[in-house]
Amino acid sequence: MNVERLHRVLIDLKNDLQIEKTVALLLSVNNNLQKQVNQPNQPTHQSNLAKSLKDLYKSLENSAYNTYPPGWKAVITQISQGTNLGIELKNEIENVITSNKIVPTIAHEQIKTIYNNLSRFMTGIGSTLTGLEILGIENEELDDGQCELGYSIPREYVDNKLSALKKEINELNFILDHITEAILGEKLEYKVKTISSSDFILYVIIGLQVADVLSKALERMLTHYKTILEIRELRNKLNEKGVPESKTKSVESHVNGMMVEEIRAIAKDVIEEHYEEKNPRKNELENGLIIALNKLANRIDQGFKVEVRVQSLPEPEEEEETNNEYEKTKAIIDSIKAHAQNIDFIETKGESILKLTENIEKKD
Numbered sequence: 001m002n003v004e005r006l007h008r009v010l011i012d013l014k015n016d017l018q019i020e021k022t023v024a025l026l027l028s029v030n031n032n033l034q035k036q037v038n039q040p041n042q043p044t045h046q047s048n049l050a051k052s053l054k055d056l057y058k059s060l061e062n063s064a065y066n067t068y069p070p071g072w073k074a075v076i077t078q079i080s081q082g083t084n085l086g087i088e089l090k091n092e093i094e095n096v097i098t099s100n101k102i103v104p105t106i107a108h109e110q111i112k113t114i115y116n117n118l119s120r121f122m123t124g125i126g127s128t129l130t131g132l133e134i135l136g137i138e139n140e141e142l143d144d145g146q147c148e149l150g151y152s153i154p155r156e157y158v159d160n161k162l163s164a165l166k167k168e169i170n171e172l173n174f175i176l177d178h179i180t181e182a183i184l185g186e187k188l189e190y191k192v193k194t195i196s197s198s199d200f201i202l203y204v205i206i207g208l209q210v211a212d213v214l215s216k217a218l219e220r221m222l223t224h225y226k227t228i229l230e231i232r233e234l235r236n237k238l239n240e241k242g243v244p245e246s247k248t249k250s251v252e253s254h255v256n257g258m259m260v261e262e263i264r265a266i267a268k269d270v271i272e273e274h275y276e277e278k279n280p281r282k283n284e285l286e287n288g289l290i291i292a293l294n295k296l297a298n299r300i301d302q303g304f305k306v307e308v309r310v311q312s313l314p315e316p317e318e319e320e321e322t323n324n325e326y327e328k329t330k331a332i333i334d335s336i337k338a339h340a341q342n343i344d345f346i347e348t349k350g351e352s353i354l355k356l357t358e359n360i361e362k363k364d
Helices: 003-019 022-038 043-062 070-080 086-099 104-134 162-184 208-240 245-274 282-301 324-340
Strands: 147-153 191-196 200-206 305-310
Touching (some): 003 022, 003 070, 022 104, 043 086, 070 305, 162 208, 162 282, 208 305, 245 282
């Protein structure tokens, strides 16, 4: 875990918990539930509990945590000791209330535990931030309108070997080269913002247009892949039961065909959006984009994780007029955020199933 990134995550999380008044609202639910336990025949306590739950649920639905990139959520999961936040916390509380309507005493005990855990976690966030500031540890920020790609290379995939890691970094460069060229018509140099070492995670600065296309493509690929993952798990269970691989080959061919079809559709959409029909390099760029997305899909199936994060533009002052460039940039950023929040880290277990081609066919 990168300490500067942890610092940034904790700052945002503390602000979110304070803005939404999550701890205070949860305490209100706890107190009203206690009153209902003590005086079950008092209707006022029931109505107060219903109102406090409504306020808490609204707060949790509005929580910025719900739209955090998966990498940030992974960091929080590592340090929160099972404390839920956002929609996950809302679901947990709803389950407690619904499951214990007849026995409110049990519901109160469980809500009290949830409150104590969240309160302790909030205290820990404050103490950690104070310590980081005293030690002079900076927090990692993106500039206004800046975008980054997070790319996690599993240690077991490269077996901690420098040569294998170098190869995978080159593969990432290939992927970005061909996506960028398909959009902008040229390859660019990419700057690494951060490297984290728990897994080998690279955070690379990418342009907004590239990020917009990549976030849309990843969203479509991962939606497709979730179905493939279910089939993969069934295939692996069959193999574990002794079913010969020759009997499941047709399943592998089918799911690879599913992803091939989706990637070709994505590539076609991207090229048609960015190039005129008569462009002489159209087919070349489309083929390169397909291979780049094939490489990405294969690696997601191998446990690689990908995310896109973008920093908003500052809101203009009331008397300040916005120009077309500002509105255009803001629209792209909003699009990136909308699609990026649907990009999840998918846990993969067992043997991979995707074997998409990664070589560009050279024509004589």
